[in-house]
Amino acid sequence: MKAGVLTAPNVLSFDTVPDPELAPGDLLVRVKAATVCGTDIRIFRGRKTMGVRYPSILGHEFAGEVVAGGKAGGWSPGQAVCVCPAIACGHCQHCVRGYENLCQNLQAIGYEIDGAFAEYIRIPAAGLARGNVFALPEGLTYDKAALAEPLACVINGQERVGVYRGDTVVVLGSGPIGILHVKLARHSGAHKVIVSEPNPLRREAARAAGADLAVDPTAEDLPAIVRDQTDGLGADVVIVAIGVPALADDALALARHRGRVSLFAGFSAGEKAQLDVNAIHYNEVMVTGAFGLTRLQFEQALKLIASGRFEVDSMLTHRFGLAEISAALATAEQGSAIKVAILDA
Structure with a gap:
């Protein structure tokens, strides 16, 4: 598959990489839309290092279409989904006390787990088991759904x-x-x-x-x-x-x-x-x-956007294809855009 690969601070290229390999219980999603976050820019510039690996694939605001896996969770190929990228363990002291966004064993897509600036993304079985995958409400477009995470x-x-x-x-x-x-x-x-x-x-x-x-x-x-x-x-x-x-x-x-x-x-x-x-x-x-989000807040954001009572269309000011990943990041960094989306061709 094609992906934007970060190999060092300030070094990102559009390359061919192996397709994600699924372990039992994993879900494979074709990325239909991913939006650029300011944190992606900070990671790219080496100003944020926690959880960052090299090489890695960034991107944690996204929505897509199920390709394979996830049968145990009731998911089937062709379903439109949006994913809360912060996967909490569910059993540490912070999770038990109700603040899973501060999970002591937190694993996040786009950080410890390869992210969505790619054609395909692997959602770990733990994410499915914890309820991080949500069906897209009917009529909601992929690019607007990607904004559920920042909201x-x-x-x-x-x-x-x-x-x-x-x-x-x-x-x-x-x-x-x-x-x-x-x-x-x-x-x-x-x-x-x-x-x-x-x-x-x-x-x-x-x-x-x-x-x-x-x-x-x-x-x-x-x-x-x-x-x-x-x-x-x-x-x-x-x-x-x-x-x-x-x-x-x-x-x-x-x-x-x-x-x-x-x-x-x-x-x-x-x-x-x-x-x-x-x-x-x-x-x-x-x-x-304030740090991160919970699955409940993600669900609330997704429903709020889908309801039409919270307008986000005007925020999506610039759109690029995956092959234009470098231009997308540059546009987001320069401040000439509000929200930059990377769309499936």
Whole structure:
């Protein structure tokens, strides 16, 4: 089969590799659509190393069609499926306590397991046994289904920080994840959503996604604007949706007393952030992280997209064939796209 193969940081090529070999209980899926995540770019550039192997195949946001295997789970060739890529063990202390996204034995497609930037992908038997494979709802296209994974992560982040009806929410960064945060905050009933983003194309995308204000932090006074929009109090929720460590402290300054801050974005290995601990202490600001997703959140995201009540079509701004994998990654990295999809020819 053909695949985009990562052999070292910054070295990815479109090559012929052996077809996946199925062990008993495995499922073989023909990839119909995969979308590029910012984490894929970080792995490609060597800024994320946990779980990464060389050579390997990236790609963890995808949907496809069953080719072989999976009979014990009731799957048959030709079925359209979407897969939650985070495979938890189900028996460690974290899984038992209900936070499988932090599983101590987590195996993830696109990390420890070869991913979806390929013609075919092997879903391990453990993924089938744990319920990571979902049938595509009728009428849902493969490219939109691929966005269930990032939306599920955003659902996890907003559940952790709490976004409620009537809140004022500030989102720092309006890349694909920031746009999903805007959309989900609106869906959850936020009264006002303010986005900070230096890229003019992404500011416009944030407005189209439902942001009341899209601010250029390089040319405008974001803290003053937030104060003006909140009667001088600050935001109820501030979400850091881009992995820039300095934004963590900025977020604290934008939050109201007893406000809530989500350090949602992943930061590159070795990067440190300065935090105003007195602001946390005296203002009683809650700061939380968010990592990954659960199968329940994945299912919720898939159903939400399929319902038509959560629009994602406009996010899919660029489409490439698998042979154009390098161009797809470059486009996603340059910031000229919102979401880049790699489609089956």
